[in-house]
Amino acid sequence: MAQESGMVACLRRLVELESPSHNKAALDTLGRHLAGEFGKIGGRTRFHPQQHAGDHLQVDFPGSGKPILILGHMDTVWDLGTLASMPFRVAKGRAYGPGSFDMKAGIVQAIYAIRALEEFGGRLPRGITVLLVSDEEIGSHSSRPITEALAKKSAAVLVIEPSQGPKGALKTSRKGVGAYHVKVEGREAHSGLDSDQGASAILELARQLLVIEKFSDRERGVTVNPGVVRGGRRTNVVAGEATAEVDARVSKAKDIPYLDRKFRFLKPFDKRCRVEITGGIGRPPMERTKEVVALYTLARRLAHELGWELEEASVGGGSDGNFTAALGIPTLDGLGAVGEGAHARHESVVIAEMPRRAALLARLIETIP
Numbered sequence: 001m002a003q004e005s006g007m008v009a010c011l012r013r014l015v016e017l018e019s020p021s022h023n024k025a026a027l028d029t030l031g032r033h034l035a036g037e038f039g040k041i042g043g044r045t046r047f048h049p050q051q052h053a054g055d056h057l058q059v060d061f062p063g064s065g066k067p068i069l070i071l072g073h074m075d076t077v078w079d080l081g082t083l084a085s086m087p088f089r090v091a092k093g094r095a096y097g098p099g100s101f102d103m104k105a106g107i108v109q110a111i112y113a114i115r116a117l118e119e120f121g122g123r124l125p126r127g128i129t130v131l132l133v134s135d136e137e138i139g140s141h142s143s144r145p146i147t148e149a150l151a152k153k154s155a156a157v158l159v160i161e162p163s164q165g166p167k168g169a170l171k172t173s174r175k176g177v178g179a180y181h182v183k184v185e186g187r188e189a190h191s192g193l194d195s196d197q198g199a200s201a202i203l204e205l206a207r208q209l210l211v212i213e214k215f216s217d218r219e220r221g222v223t224v225n226p227g228v229v230r231g232g233r234r235t236n237v238v239a240g241e242a243t244a245e246v247d248a249r250v251s252k253a254k255d256i257p258y259l260d261r262k263f264r265f266l267k268p269f270d271k272r273c274r275v276e277i278t279g280g281i282g283r284p285p286m287e288r289t290k291e292v293v294a295l296y297t298l299a300r301r302l303a304h305e306l307g308w309e310l311e312e313a314s315v316g317g318g319s320d321g322n323f324t325a326a327l328g329i330p331t332l333d334g335l336g337a338v339g340e341g342a343h344a345r346h347e348s349v350v351i352a353e354m355p356r357r358a359a360l361l362a363r364l365i366e367t368i369p
């Protein structure tokens with residue numbers, strides 16, 4: 001119980017330091033606070049300075065052998081000021097607040113796991129590196145090279161993203177994620193006087209979207225979703241331009257070029273229009289490789305020893321674990337908090353699960369070969 005209240009207090013502080021992906025100043029404030037927290041338990045902290053993104057925080061705990069990389073992110077999808085309508089609060093065994101579940105409680109659990117290893121063993125069983133990036137929710141563009149470089153030096157990567165579902169399943173496969181930008185250029189004209197002179201970019205885009213819709217192949221694990229469309233400027237003008245942003249996901253790495261070809265080969269129905277495709281799958285899928293299965297099997301055994309049955313799940317969302325798994329580094333994801341409502345206003349974590357998830361993380365650090 002004492003440990004739970006300490007963890008909740010630590011979580012409260014992190015949640016109350018709001019950290020939207022696009023606010024460098026706010027992210028850097030949280031980063032400094034976290035550097036202090038990890039410093040208190042003996043971590044050597046250093047920042048990877050960024051001009052626009054928040055500085056990424058790396059913490060090294062020296063020890064023998066190849067280190068374990070604990071991977072997480074500081075940024076949230078919530079704007080500054082969200083706390084006013086969605087304050088940190090505890091009710092019925094849950095802690096609520098922006099970023100609580102995704103993934104500040106995971107960071108708290110990592111701090112407590114490392115602390116426990118130090119307290120019980122007198123010193124750490126091996127080296128540990130913690131990387132907390134500032135741009136995961138917006139594609140990890142500035143942090144990806146750092147994540148990949150540290151992963152290559154590590155024995156395994158433990159991702160402290162939220163677990164899946166009420167039982168807190170680990171994530172052993174994740175889809176690859178990206179977005180295609182479809183831009184159609186047509187020809188503007190007065191809709192009444194000389195509409196036959198015009199070529200509507202909006203109508204052309206609508207026809208393209210019906211083709212794109214068919215790229216989805218659920219059995220294959222490929223999905224596309226035109227989430228945003230824009231176009232035209234006035235009702236009495238034949239639209240000269242229209243664009244769509246299409247979310248795209250794949251389960252298998254080999255489907256990345258397959259889907260890409262389909263997008264690149266889109267041809268205009270109306271020859272007077274031009275269709276331009278940019279973007280693509282930026283985050284490769286995390287496939288359920290034998291390395292992933294071996295780590296999961298170990299985690300399952302350790303959880304069993306701690307008194308619960310750990311499950312696994314396959315999810316559509318990507319994380320930075322996708323990068324490290326694609327490099328062939330054994331990666332296990334979903335080791336963070338148990339809760340619900342990531343990116344939603346009821347975002348919350350189950351407090352009683354926090355100590356035992358921290359214990360599982362500690363046991364994994366000790367046991368991974």
Ligand SMILES: [Zn+2]
Pocket residue numbers: 073102103136161162
């Ligand atoms: Zn996350």
